[in-house]
Each structure stands twice: as structure tokens, then as C-alpha cells.
Amino acid sequence: xxxxxxxxxxxxxxxxxxxxxxxxxxxxxxxxxxxxxxxxxxxxxxxxxxxxxxxxxxxxxxxxxxxxxxxxxxxxxxxxxxxxxxxxxxxxxxxxxxxxxxxxxxxxxxxxxxxxxxxxxxxxxxxxxxxxxxxxxxxxxxxxxxxxxxxxx
Numbered sequence: 549x550x551x552x553x554x555x556x557x558x559x560x561x562x563x564x565x566x567x568x569x570x571x572x573x574x575x576x577x578x579x580x581x582x583x584x585x586x587x588x589x590x591x592x593x594x595x596x597x598x599x600x601x602x603x604x605x606x607x608x609x610x611x612x613x614x615x616x617x618x619x620x621x622x623x624x625x626x627x628x629x630x631x632x633x634x635x636x637x638x639x640x641x642x643x644x645x646x647x648x649x650x651x652x653x654x655x656x657x658x659x660x661x662x663x664x665x666x667x668x669x670x671x672x673x674x675x676x677x678x679x680x681x682x683x684x685x686x687x688x689x690x691x692x693x694x695x696x697x698x699x700x701x
Contacts, residue, residue: 559634567633579673585610588673590665590681597662653696660688 559567586592587610595604631637661667666674666685674682 563633570633578669582670582673588670590674593661593665593667593670597665653692656692660685 582588585607587607592604593607595602596607625631625637625639628637657667664681664685666682668689671682671685671689675686
């Protein structure tokens with residue numbers, strides 16, 4: 549068992565339930581934000597990526613809003629000694645490192661996003677009503693994750 553799983557099992561059940569409720573709430577708010585902003589509409593995303601055609605810059609404002617919320621959040625996290633509901637933070641440590649291991653996945657993500665106009669978060673919101681396209685995309689995304697684990701092992 550990984551260290552984070554061991555730590556979460558050592559927490560009281562009430563803390564684990566609270567963590568799950570908070571995580572679910574944040575996920576629902578994130579999904580709602582994706583739908584309201586148009587990020588779950590593949591045509592809107594493709595128009596954002598089509599800078600030489602019918603370019604739609606509105607998603608740049610969505611990304612700007614996400615950055616405006618995220619940066620202060622990370623700033624506040626870095627000033628805390630420990631999180632509220634667990635023993636320690638689990639933040640990435642190798643930010644900014646670009647090596648040969650990350651390039652194929654980044655290229656596949658970019659190619660898939662440009663080709664379909666769908667990225668992983670909005671793909672999950674599309675499962676609710678976009679039928680075979682969303683199921684196919686999520687299936688291929690999960691297959692890619694599996695292949696990545698096999699290659700990494």
C-alpha cells in the first residue's frame with residue numbers, strides 16, 4: 549500500500565467521510581464550471597484552438613479565471629504547516645522538469661485534444677449526454693493510462 553493510502557486509513561472515519569464529501573463537492577463545482585463555461589463543448593474548444601480560422605478567445609478567460617483562483621490557493625497552501633484533514637501535503641516536487649518520459653504523453657494529450665476538442669475533465673461531463681463519442685474518448689483515455697502504467701513499471 550502506498551504511503552498516502554496508509555495515512556488516509558489512519559485518519560478517523562469522520563475525517564475520511566468529510567474528505568470524501570469535500571472532494572465530491574469540489575468535483576461537482578468543477579464539472580458545473582466546465583459545462584457553464586463551454587469547456588465541455590468540443591466545437592467551442594476546437595474554435596479556441598483554431599487561431600487562423602473561426603477563433604473563439606472566450607476560453608482564454610476561463611483559463612485566466614482558473615489561474616486567478618489557483619495561484620492564491622497554492623500561495624495559501626505553501627504558508628500552512630499542515631493541511632486541515634490529513635497529516636502532510638502531497639504537492640508536486642519536480643515542477644518545470646521536462647524530460648523524455650513526459651514528452652510522449654504530452655504529445656498524445658495535445659494531439660487528442662486538438663483532434664477531438666475534448667480533454668479529460670470535460671470528457672467526464674460529456675458521459676452524461678454525448679453518447680458514443682464520450683464513451684469512446686474516455687475508453688481510449690483509460691487505455692492510455694493503462695499503457696502508461698505498464699510502460700512506467
